[in-house]
Amino acid sequence: MSIEFNMKDGVITITNDVIATIVGGTAVECYGIVGMASKNQIRDGIAEILRKDNYSRGVIVRKEGEEIHIDMYIIVSYGTKISEVAHNVQSQVKYKLHQILGLAVHSINIYIQGVSVANQL
């Protein structure tokens, strides 16, 4: 799907990919996040950390009526408070989407797909 803005001189269409890239880019800057994960873990491998080009596999943008919902799949770092990290991601993503796209999202649902212990001390 894509999101449309009706402007004075025409229409601006923003595709899911753009939103996914912004959402993914914001998420990986959040503290406690190790990466974005694919929604389809079985098909794409166990908790594979997505590369930048593939963020859209871990970010789902849904439009229900006028409301925009975002589901995102992430991997967090071992030893952080997961609920708090996820909450930070929610507020940061919401803020960034509003700032960059002027988009007010209704909900951001976070699915923790994995905990990374690989790079512990």
Add this chain to the structure above:
Amino acid sequence: MTLEKLDGNILAEMIFVGAHHLKSNCKKIDALNVFPVPDGDTGTNMNLSMTSGVAEVKKAKGSNIAEVAQAFSKGLLMGARGNSGVILSQIFRGFAKGMENKESIHTKDLAEALDTGVKTAYKAVMKPVEGTILTVAKDAAAEAVKLAAKESDIISLMEKVVESAKASLEHTPELLPILKEVGVVDSGGQGLVTIYEGFLASLKGEELPDAVETVAEIDISALVEKEHHHIAQDFMSSEDIEFGYCTEFMVKFEDEKLQENPFSETAFRNELSNHGDSLLVVADDEIVKIHIHTEYPGEVMTIGQRYGRLINIDIENMREQHDAIVSAEAKTEAPPAEKSTYGIVTVAMGSGLKALFENIGATVVIEGGQTMNPSTQDIADAVKQTNAENIIILPNNSNIVMAAEQAAEIAEENVTVIPTKTIPQGISALLAFLADEKLETNKANMLEASKQVKSGQVTYAIRDTKIDEIQIEKGNFMGIAEGKITATHKNKEDAAAQLLGNLITEDDEILTIIYGEDVAVNEVEQLVDKLEEKYKELEIEVYEGNQPIYSYLFAVE
């Protein structure tokens, strides 16, 4: 007073004082919060996290430092609130890990624990953003590690840690543009500095003054200026301003009016938003301040009057302002860019030649050449324009060499003239230029290169004349080799062939042809075909020079 050993009791005390100091400063820290989300809760979040940490420490209080640190870490983790709280919990998780199995510690252990804390904190983030609490923690720990080898006093060590954390904090706006824009230091970093300050005060047995509770009010005027700043910078013209009046006023609430119309900041804001943009509404119990860009200020103020009296009214016509700003901006010069090491000024005619020179490294190409010599002033201006430390001028014409030398004399910069007399010489000289080399080396190489090349030019005669024993008729083409007329012909291609016949010897390898604006592409192709047949070993390069006067410029090397 010195302290060489740190045990659980002392650490617990440090944590209590640190937490208390953070608490009394948390409003101040909130006010700094603009990153990652400007929601002004960093201080509060850190305080709540710390409080949870303190509660666990109280339960575990004992003389074993590993246990105290572990309890603190656990409390922080459980109570972590907000981004800064989570980072704080990670810093002290690593810190506790660094103290594992230890009864008490010395400076070296403390430094290592701080360092482990930083490493742990950094590991939990994919793309660490510098200029945040992470940077402050890192710089402070680095200082501790550096000093620990020779410093055995924990108090002095902690003093240096606080100092370097503060220095790092002051530096955060340089690393994180948003901080600089708003003019604050990082809030999380400030929180960490505050905690460290508490640690130090506890070690020294000093009392820390409670922070004054009044927090500097958010500076609305600064915000307003920022709004205007954007408008002025934006690429709109005065006609594009939809809402023409920047309207600022305050409403002082009146009880009887409020009874009739209860005030809700959100509802009020929503209502005003229909009347314009750039809206700011800030309210407390007594007053609401409004900033809005609107076309009808009166209507907005009427709405405000429902709740009380209007005070401090200030309305500006932004269309007028915008015109003023734009014209003022046009006058202000851009800040001087940093000087480059080398600047190259050269003279050429024709768009193709200009582009050719620019492609091979000329900074400024002055329009000019035969019959249109640039003045000393033109060259001096071009020299200024390069904004470089060392400027090399390639005049490319014997008539311009003098002017170039004069320009070099009057210039304040370090100017060198390589006396190139033809365009091919200029090109060769420029090709020999290497930006990494010293000026002296470049000078020698360029001069040498300009001498290596043989120049030929084909141009037309504007009147009948006789030069160097050659009779020339008006309208005929002349071939000039190294400044001497050696060929003349009715047809420019024949003049070119004749000229090249004199110019090219068996030792030559490359012929560069730059054709002028009066030459058609098929004419060049014919000439090249002819030349290729005659000089089988020669490599021929062709450029479109678009130069006037000279049909052909030849460089033979």
